[in-house]
Amino acid sequence: MKIYQCDQCEYASVSDKYRCPSCGTGQLQEKELSSKGSVYSYTDIHIAPAEFAHLAPYTVALVQLDEAPVKVTVRMSSGVKIGDTVDLDHLEDGAYIYSKC
Numbered sequence: 451m452k453i454y455q456c457d458q459c460e461y462a463s464v465s466d467k468y469r470c471p472s473c474g475t476g477q478l479q480e481k482e483l484s485s486k487g488s489v490y491s492y493t494d495i496h497i498a499p500a501e502f503a504h505l506a507p508y509t510v511a512l513v514q515l516d517e518a519p520v521k522v523t524v525r526m527s528s529g530v531k532i533g534d535t536v537d538l539d540h541l542e543d544g545a546y547i548y549s550k551c
């Protein structure tokens with residue numbers, strides 16, 4: 451999992467930005483971290499947007515990464531509970547597909 455972390459403050463994100471949006475002064479440094487994390491919150495999607503309708507019902511989770519103060523929105527390959535340990539299974543059309551460890 452590639453993340454971008456500010457060299458001046460604690461800000462980190464999975465998307466690259468020219469300048470840190472938190473402190474406004476830092477440069478974001480690219481880091482390669484473990485994709486492992488824990489479920490911070492989740493939602494079961496029963497009525498999906500058209501492009502994901504064939505996948506419904508499915509679970510979208512907000513995962514707190516273990517190695518950085520970053521939360522990532524992912525699609526789960528199975529149901530989860532808050533606090534479950536999860537890891538990246540594969541990428542699908544640019545989406546992170548996670549499964550339970």
Ligand SMILES: [Zn+2]
Pocket residue numbers: 456457458459460461470471472473474475476
């Ligand atoms: Zn910063």
